[in-house]
Amino acid sequence: MPGGQVSSPPEHVGLASIAAAVQRAGGSRAHPADQMDERLEDLAASLEASAGQQSTTFDFQCMTGDTREVLGLLGELLQQPALPRDKLSLVQAQVTNIISHRDDNASGVARRELYKLLYGQDSIYARTPTLSGVASLTPADLAAHIAAWQRPDGAILGLVGDFSSSDMMSTVKEVLGSWSPAAGQPAAPLARPHEDLPDLPSVLAAAAAAADAGNQQQQQQQASQVVYLVDRPDAKQASVYTGEPGISLSDPDCYALDVLASTLNGFGGTLFDELRTRQGLAYSVAANWDSPVDHRGLFVAAAETVQPAKFIQELSGVLASVRVEPPTQQALDKARAGLLNSFVFNFASSYSQLQRTLVYQLLGLPQDFLFTYRDRVEAVTAQQVVDAAARHLHPQQQVVVVVGDAAVFGPQLTEAGFEVQALRPAPAE
The missing domain is CATH 3.30.830.10 (Metalloenzyme, LuxS/M16 peptidase-like)
Incomplete structure (x- = not known):
């Protein structure tokens, strides 16, 4: 789905990655964290979420016969993420530790400062998270970001495996067919943010x-x-x-x-x-x-x-x-x-x-x-x-x-x- 790091607001740089991490770690309302992890383990399946610079990605792998169930768990994460406070606190602590040590590596400092000088201090391509911005995040902030950027009319789904394409398409429609943009969202997906680099x-x-x-x-x-x-x-x-x-x-x-x-x-x-x-x-x-x-x-x-x-x-x-x-x-x-x-x-x-x-x-x-x-x-x-x-x-x-x-x-x-x-x-x- 479009969005990713460039979609994070200036006061909460890094929100996209934190939201994806908490969304996956916290499970869904129907299958909270421990229940979802245990069920995926029973199925020998994996389900992950991450945010890159311009997109957020969910991916799963499972036995072909378990596709309907794992696809259903993915649908729960997308439509009804639990976003528990304790999981957010854990991710905040992890990110805070990374920020606190980001100057330990001289090469990382040089690269970061070069990007800020070339793109601009506040550019979406050069911004870096702050301790205060990460600490101030709430589950409501994560939910608002997810509602704005994770919607079916902006998403692309692909599956590959040993199955009939027509049967799998029917399964996808049955499992994810009710997914719709969150209440209060605009009719069309948000455009992916971008900036022009000066000469x-x-x-x-x-x-x-x-x-x-x-x-x-x-x-x-x-x-x-x-x-x-x-x-x-x-x-x-x-x-x-x-x-x-x-x-x-x-x-x-x-x-x-x-x-x-x-x-x-x-x-x-x-x-x-x-x-x-x-x-x-x-x-x-x-x-x-x-x-x-x-x-x-x-x-x-x-x-x-x-x-x-x-x-x-x-x-x-x-x-x-x-x-x-x-x-x-x-x-x-x-x-x-x-x-x-x-x-x-x-x-x-x-x-x-x-x-x-x-x-x-x-x-x-x-x-x-x-x-x-x-x-x-x-x-x-x-x-x-x-x-x-x-x-x-x-x-x-x-x-x-x-x-x-x-x-x-x-x-x-x-x-x-x-x-x-x-x-x-x-x-x-």
Whole structure:
């Protein structure tokens, strides 16, 4: 069903995931938590719920002969969730623990802050839950969210197994036929929220203002690249994330950029060979384009290093080179083969095929998209790769976040010619 994390309100970021967790853990009015779990265990069946960024998913697996009963339990969760207070309290405690420790991982901090700088502090694609927002949730909040987003006219159901399709369709109608939108809901489902990502100059200006409004004019006048430094005292190495606005899946360059990413990453990739093998600047390094369906994604490169200034410079050099130097035929063939070899995993199981079918339907993609993607990747040329890189890569203008010991890495970055700006992540309260 559409919704997911982007549908959570600003005051309750994370509501979609919490609602799905409590909905499943709490059982239904007819089968409260323990009864539902015991019955599923007796049937050797599973029934799970989760919320991704743009959708909420329920899935079950069971013996074919038990489908009617398990489908009925799913129907109860959707139409009459119990949402007990004790289960909400348990999930709140778990999420609170995660939030309290979210800054323990320097790489996670760098990624989070980069997304906030690129998308905007309050963007639905960069928001993070707060302790107060999670603590203030009530069962009524969960029920309202479920009523608004979980409705049959916005849902897509798929089943795969050893059964007659016509018989199964009759079963679905009998078991779920009474499911209707909750009372008081609009006639049509809510549209999935989305936002437009600004172009690079606007992103840079907003990032500068978010980091330090008082120095915005000075930053804009500087010719040097700005690095946003998050102090992590006594850290022995720095986490570096750099990025810029990217593309959506509808961009015709997405195929060439995926091939380019394949030439950059992994053993034998340009980044690995240059920044790890030849220069020893990072144990691992990666760069990729995220290409969402309904909005522009990001280009992001990341690594852990004890020489962040030199790493950023050398990374910029590699990215600048791919803007003007087409990949060799050998590199191109290897990159395309790597992407195409992964094609088979889309058909590795009936579940993966079903999941892909539902996702495409939910997001409005044609069902032959995967085959079209394969054909377009096979047709990518070296010139298309370099042309796409020239259009979408701007290494000297990218937003850079470094998380590390400011006393150690700050002078290193300044001496290398970067304009260093202190960045203080928002507290978790």
